[in-house]
Amino acid sequence: MRQYRNRLTLIMLTLIGLSMLAAGLAMVTVFKQSHIQLLEDNMVREIRLLQTMMEFPDTTGTDAVAYYTDRSLQLEAVSDARVTFILKDGKVIGDSESDPLTMDNHAYREEMVQAMKEGRGITIRRSHTLQQDMLYVALPVQAGVNFDGFIRLSVSLKEVDEGVKQGWIVMGIGLLVLFLIAAFVSYRVAKGLTSPLEKITRVARRISRLEYDARVNIHRKDEIGQLAQAINGMADSLQTQLRTIRDNEDLLQSVLNNMTGGIVMVNGAGHIMLVNRAAERMLGIQAEVITGKSYRELKQHYELMKLMEEGLESRNSFHEERNIYYPKEAIILLDGVTMMQEEEQDTYRGMLFLLQDVSDIRRLERMRSEFVANVSHELKTPLAAVKGFAETLLGGGVKDEKTSRSFLQIIYDESERLNRLIGDILELSKIESKRIQMEYSPVHLATFFDTISEMMRTVAEKKRINLELDIPEELFMEGDEDKLRQIFMNLLSNAIIYTQEGGRVHLTARERHHAGDADDTVEFIVQDSGIGIPKKDLPRIFERFYRVDKARSRGSGGTGLGLSIVKHLVDLHHGTIKVESELGIGSSFIMEFPILQETDAEES
Numbered sequence: 008m009r010q011y012r013n014r015l016t017l018i019m020l021t022l023i024g025l026s027m028l029a030a031g032l033a034m035v036t037v038f039k040q041s042h043i044q045l046l047e048d049n050m051v052r053e054i055r056l057l058q059t060m061m062e063f064p065d066t067t068g069t070d071a072v073a074y075y076t077d078r079s080l081q082l083e084a085v086s087d088a089r090v091t092f093i094l095k096d097g098k099v100i101g102d103s104e105s106d107p108l109t110m111d112n113h114a115y116r117e118e119m120v121q122a123m124k125e126g127r128g129i130t131i132r133r134s135h136t137l138q139q140d141m142l143y144v145a146l147p148v149q150a151g152v153n154f155d156g157f158i159r160l161s162v163s164l165k166e167v168d169e170g171v172k173q174g175w176i177v178m179g180i181g182l183l184v185l186f187l188i189a190a191f192v193s194y195r196v197a198k199g200l201t202s203p204l205e206k207i208t209r210v211a212r213r214i215s216r217l218e219y220d221a222r223v224n225i226h227r228k229d230e231i232g233q234l235a236q237a238i239n240g241m242a243d244s245l246q247t248q249l250r251t252i253r254d255n256e257d258l259l260q261s262v263l264n265n266m267t268g269g270i271v272m273v274n275g276a277g278h279i280m281l282v283n284r285a286a287e288r289m290l291g292i293q294a295e296v297i298t299g300k301s302y303r304e305l306k307q308h309y310e311l312m313k314l315m316e317e318g319l320e321s322r323n324s325f326h327e328e329r330n331i332y333y334p335k336e337a338i339i340l341l342d343g344v345t346m347m348q349e350e351e352q353d354t355y356r357g358m359l360f361l362l363q364d365v366s367d368i369r370r371l372e373r374m375r376s377e378f379v380a381n382v383s384h385e386l387k388t389p390l391a392a393v394k395g396f397a398e399t400l401l402g403g404g405v406k407d408e409k410t411s412r413s414f415l416q417i418i419y420d421e422s423e424r425l426n427r428l429i430g431d432i433l434e435l436s437k438i439e440s441k442r443i444q445m446e447y448s449p450v451h452l453a454t455f456f457d458t459i460s461e462m463m464r465t466v467a468e469k470k471r472i473n474l475e476l477d478i479p480e481e482l483f484m485e486g487d488e489d490k491l492r493q494i495f496m497n498l499l500s501n502a503i504i505y506t507q508e509g510g511r512v513h514l515t516a517r518e519r520h521h522a523g524d525a526d527d528t529v530e531f532i533v534q535d536s537g538i539g540i541p542k543k544d545l546p547r548i549f550e551r552f553y554r555v556d557k558a559r560s561r562g563s564g565g566t567g568l569g570l571s572i573v574k575h576l577v578d579l580h581h582g583t584i585k586v587e588s589e590l591g592i593g594s595s596f597i598m599e600f601p602i603l604q605e606t607d608a609e610e611s
């Protein structure tokens with residue numbers, strides 16, 4: 008645009024300059040010509056005047072040269088022109104500038120030749136004597152018989168030239184001033200024409216650089232104004248369209264990122280086009296890094312990548328599970344869906360992969376089926392005993408009273424065991440399925456343990472076991488009393504069961520203060536002087552159905568579920584439990600509970 012403006016200005020200036028130069032030249036020529044014409048006319052008139060007014064003595068006389076020279080000097084003094092008297096044959100007899108005797112014959116001077124031929128000779132010539140341009144005017148003059156020749160006047164054109172020079176200077180200055188004015192005006196005109204176009208161009212460039220809030224600030228009614236309006240309208244519509252697109256994109260993005268399922272989109276060329284946050288988390292990848300790359304970059308998850316490959320090659324949807332080992336071991340359910348162009352039904356656009364971490368579901372399923380298998384196994388053993396002894400008795404083979412009574416006792420014990428087992432299983436499944444409601448209330452521990460020790464003491468006394476409780480009188484804690492009772496009954500009965508006759512079972516409780524922000528807790532220790540638990544079994548005794556030694560447990564009528572129920576109930580109270588034990592010396596179960604339950608941490 009600036010180029011265009013400069014060019015326009017230049018053309019205008021050249022035109023103005025040229026026309027002014029032409030005008031100047033014409034003026035100078037006219038000026039010079041008219042001036043010279045005027046001079047000529049004057050000189051002709053002066054010569055005519057001389058012819059009639061002057062006295063012309065005989066030219067052949069001895070003092071003729073002196074006379075005419077004298078006259079010519081006089082005449083020059085009044086007319087400011089050089090005066091020369093020349094005879095018909097070209098001989099000079101008087102001149103105001105030089106001595107006639109030393110002058111050449113003038114017959115062939117241009118003005119003389121012309122005057123002889125046409126009656127009037129005019130010429131402009133450079134005078135060597137004066138080093139100036141001179142105007143020569145010669146007329147034939149006849150005065151009776153005395154003089155027959157020419158009078159020639161000549162004036163220097165120096166003044167004319169000076170006038171012309173002055174004219175040039177004035178004109179030059181005028182020209183310059185005019186030129187400057189013209190330059191300024193034409194610049195303004197060009198600018199007025201191009202600057203709105205420049206403005207529009209600038210705005211259009213900004214819009215193409217995605218600055219959609221750029222607007223042209225021109226309010227005119229002409230074509231340029233209309234162009235500006237059209238550009239602004241275009242920017243308006245771009246801006247609204249962009250906003251709509253952005254809104255849609257935001258919506259889509261937030262849907263994608265808040266989904267729990269992972270999404271990976273791969274186009275027809277095998278390039279990953281999209282990865283959502285859940286997929287990033289599951290696969291341990293970063294969307295910015297992997298987007299645009301081949302799906303083969305997922306080779307870290309080899310089985311998953313192979314499954315994707317099959318889908319991409321066959322272009323068939325699928326629904327399968329694969330294991331991954333990074334960032335953590337997991338089972339991923341992968342759904343492959345072929346994507347088609349919406350308008351044209353048969354254009355393949357790639358595949359959409361939906362990922363779901365099913366590790367937890369699968370683990371629970373496995374646990375459930377293991378549990379069912381364990382339960383059936385555990386139920387079968389006492390049931391087989393009941394059935395076997397009942398059959399023997401029914402067969403009538405046992406005659407003596409004592410044996411049949413002992414068989415009946417076994418049947419009774421085993422059915423009792425079955426009853427306990429079923430009760431424990433029901434309890435455990437209730438706790439595990441989180442159907443259990445916690446009923447917190449302040450528990451005064453001294454009172455609470457009074458009832459428990461009363462119940463346990465009879466069992467302990469049977470084995471002559473010394474049951475000692477050490478509970479500070481002022482100690483309270485918040486808890487579900489029924490569940491706390493279940494915990495301690497289990498632990499104390501275990502302690503009594505797994506301790507030989509005459510042993511000792513000890514329970515202590517004490518408050519513990521912690522440094523910093525940590526809440527106060529109550530620590531319980533259930534300690535016995537019993538048979539102890541082997542080191543290798545310690546990590547597993549809280550598992551369901553886990554018994555250290557089937558034989559000794561069976562003898563004691565245990566189900567192997569007691570400690571796993573205890574562990575769950577301690578967890579429900581936000582507490583911890585651990586065990587320390589030494590074979591033949593005894594075991595200690597150490598628990599720690601918060602004194603106060605946080606209301607928002609309550610289970611529903």
Ligand code: ADP
Nearest residue numbers: 501502505539554555560565566567568569570
């Ligand atoms: P059980 O009903 O068989 O007692 P538990 O879950 O209560 O089942 O206990 C699991 C196993 O831990 C028991 O079989 C027993 O061998 C061992 N055990 C539990 N408490 C004690 C203890 N105080 N002393 C020694 N062994 C114990």
